[in-house]
Amino acid sequence: MKQQLYLWRKIKDKGMSQLIGLSALMMVGILFLILGYIFIKGVSALNWDFFTQLPKPVGEAGGGMANAIVGSFILLGLACSFSLPLGILAGIYLSEFGRNQLGTTVRFAADLLTGLPSIVVGIFIYTLIVLPMKGFSAIAGGIALGIIMVPVITRTTEEMMKIIPLTIREAALALGIREWRTILSVVLPAALPGIITGIMLAIARAAGETAPLLFTALGNRFWHSGLDQPIAALPLQIFTYAISPYEDWHAQAWAGALVLIILVLGLSIATRFLTRGRYYFMR
Amino acid sequence: MADLIGGKRITIKELNAWYHSLQALTNVNLLIEPNKVTAIIGPSGCGKSTLIRCLNRLHEIIPGARVSGQVLLGSQDIYAPEVDPVEVRRRVGMVFQKPNPFPTMSVFDNVAAGIKLNSRRSRNEIATIVEKSLRQAALWDEVKDKLHNSGAALSGGQQQRLCIARALAIEPEVILMDEPCSALDPMATLKIEELIQELKENYTIVIVTHNMQQAARVSDWTAFFLLGELIEYGHARQIFSNPSDKRTEAYITGRFG
Ligand SMILES: Nc1ncnc2c1ncn2[C@@H]1O[C@H](COP(=O)(O)OP(=O)(O)O)[C@@H](O)[C@H]1O
Ligand SMILES: [Mg+2]
Numbered sequence: 001m002k003q004q005l006y007l008w009r010k011i012k013d014k015g016m017s018q019l020i021g022l023s024a025l026m027m028v029g030i031l032f033l034i035l036g037y038i039f040i041k042g043v044s045a046l047n048w049d050f051f052t053q054l055p056k057p058v059g060e061a062g063g064g065m066a067n068a069i070v071g072s073f074i075l076l077g078l079a080c081s082f083s084l085p086l087g088i089l090a091g092i093y094l095s096e097f098g099r100n101q102l103g104t105t106v107r108f109a110a111d112l113l114t115g116l117p118s119i120v121v122g123i124f125i126y127t128l129i130v131l132p133m134k135g136f137s138a139i140a141g142g143i144a145l146g147i148i149m150v151p152v153i154t155r156t157t158e159e160m161m162k163i164i165p166l167t168i169r170e171a172a173l174a175l176g177i178r179e180w181r182t183i184l185s186v187v188l189p190a191a192l193p194g195i196i197t198g199i200m201l202a203i204a205r206a207a208g209e210t211a212p213l214l215f216t217a218l219g220n221r222f223w224h225s226g227l228d229q230p231i232a233a234l235p236l237q238i239f240t241y242a243i244s245p246y247e248d249w250h251a252q253a254w255a256g257a258l259v260l261i262i263l264v265l266g267l268s269i270a271t272r273f274l275t276r277g278r279y280y281f282m283r
Numbered sequence: 284m285a286d287l288i289g290g291k292r293i294t295i296k297e298l299n300a301w302y303h304s305l306q307a308l309t310n311v312n313l314l315i316e317p318n319k320v321t322a323i324i325g326p327s328g329c330g331k332s333t334l335i336r337c338l339n340r341l342h343e344i345i346p347g348a349r350v351s352g353q354v355l356l357g358s359q360d361i362y363a364p365e366v367d368p369v370e371v372r373r374r375v376g377m378v379f380q381k382p383n384p385f386p387t388m389s390v391f392d393n394v395a396a397g398i399k400l401n402s403r404r405s406r407n408e409i410a411t412i413v414e415k416s417l418r419q420a421a422l423w424d425e426v427k428d429k430l431h432n433s434g435a436a437l438s439g440g441q442q443q444r445l446c447i448a449r450a451l452a453i454e455p456e457v458i459l460m461d462e463p464c465s466a467l468d469p470m471a472t473l474k475i476e477e478l479i480q481e482l483k484e485n486y487t488i489v490i491v492t493h494n495m496q497q498a499a500r501v502s503d504w505t506a507f508f509l510l511g512e513l514i515e516y517g518h519a520r521q522i523f524s525n526p527s528d529k530r531t532e533a534y535i536t537g538r539f540g
Pocket of ligand 1: 302305307326327328329330331332334345
């Protein structure tokens with residue numbers, strides 16, 4: 001009787017852990033399915049021209065997405081230029097001085113902003129910047145992407161600063177190091193690997209955003225002629241090509257998707273690599 | 284080179300400390316002698332940590348924490364309104380229960396942190412102070428070849444001596460130690476105890492300890508606390524051989540605590 005019960009428990013135990021293992025496997029499977037599919041579809045249209053040439057007019061074969069790749073980098077650079085300082089400073093504020101009404105409000109606002117559909121951000125920037133500037137522009141696109149990044153950076157910075165143990169802060173204060181110095185020179189460096197990871201996640205998310213660029217950066221078949229002019233971006237180009245009726249454009253859209261994924265993946269791998277060698281607090 | 288800096292006398296007058304409405308210390312009066320080791324003993328929660336955190340104004344960084352009374356360092360009241368708590372902390376070093384080297388810093392930078400982040404010194408000056416502090420903390424020989432490795436990679440006992448070196452580098456007059464050996468093995472503990480004996484030549488040392496034998500071994504003066512009150516204070520020899528209060532006797536003979 002007892003023996004049987006034990007056996008039954010063992011079976012349940014085994015079954016349960018196998019189910020959990022299977023779910024984990026499926027999760028990895030989905031990732032590889034997507035990656036594999038895009039790779040197979042995209043790799044055929046990938047060649048040197050893809051990275052160096054402008055898109056060719058309809059009907060002409062060949063051409064590439066060089067302008068869109070460069071455009072994406074410029075847009076992300078613009079986005080980072082204000083979202084990094086703003087997000088990091090706001091995150092430091094929340095973790096170090098945010099135990100008050102203002103802190104609660106900022107935190108709530110950041111969470112709302114994170115949940116905001118990205119197309120809403122696009123419309124907002126369209127009204128606020130594109131209309132007054134009388135034209136689509138790289139600046140408008142960069143601001144839209146930056147707004148999507150800020151709340152993510154703010155909240156990760158806050159969380160990463162908060163998990164630095166109190167004992168580390170006390171050690172610094174007990175040495176007669178001033179509070180702001182302690183925050184910037186002791187707590188922030190300890191939290192940095194986590195913050196950088198958060199920033200990379202934010203950049204990766206922004207890199208793939210299409211909706212907020214539709215009526216801000218607009219897209220451009222040529223090299224952009226200034227930050228106040230429309231600019232191409234990878235997701236926009238993929239979108240345009242994917243909904244077109246032409247076979248070779250479809251192939252290029254897949255190639256664009258592959259490049260986008262490789263960029264994002266490369267970014268997270270580079271992050272892992274860069275933050276790995278740093279001293280990390282142990283135990 | 285033992286350039287006698289000399290410790291300072293600490294006079295604690297009618298000290299009270301609170302965490303919100305919880306009173307952790309009640310009317311403490313205590314005279315801590317310079318260049319001696321004073322041990323604070325008593326059961327868990329009796330206010331030992333709170334007391335020493337009042338001596339470098341670290342108590343007040345806890346939200347809702349409050350202090351009343353006077354603590355004179357030499358003749359200066361560190362709680363006088365014009366006194367900057369940061370200045371106090373530069374004169375009163377502290378070593379914590381759990382070794383807490385700065386995780387992102389090398390051994391060298393850990394020791395240099397206090398001087399680097401507080402004042403402008405030349406690289407040479409900093410290097411000199413770092414070496415001197417590590418020697419004082421009896422750690423130099425063990426780390427001189429890995430000054431630029433992570434401080435967190437040292438053993439527990441080495442980490443604690445690193446924390447002592449870090450505190451010494453700012454050239455304080457007083458060193459507070461809150462159960463500095465409770466996370467260490469017996470060998471590492473012995474090293475720290477020997478170190479304390481050397482350090483008292485130059486500093487006033489206050490050590491909190493849970494360990495009765497340790498208090499008897501290292502301290503010149505011993506203060507026994509219970510529920511936030513000073514019960515008995517005297518020469519260590521007297522406290523451990525012939526306590527005058529029944530409660531002290533009960534505690535040191537292990538009948539509670
Ligand atoms: N951060 C804190 N917040 C609230 N109460 C505290 C805090 N730290 C200590 N206390 C309380 O103050 C009293 C004294 O604590 P402490 O000084 O840490 O004692 P000891 O070091 O002798 O064990 C205890 O009752 C403890 O619960
Ligand atoms: Mg304690």
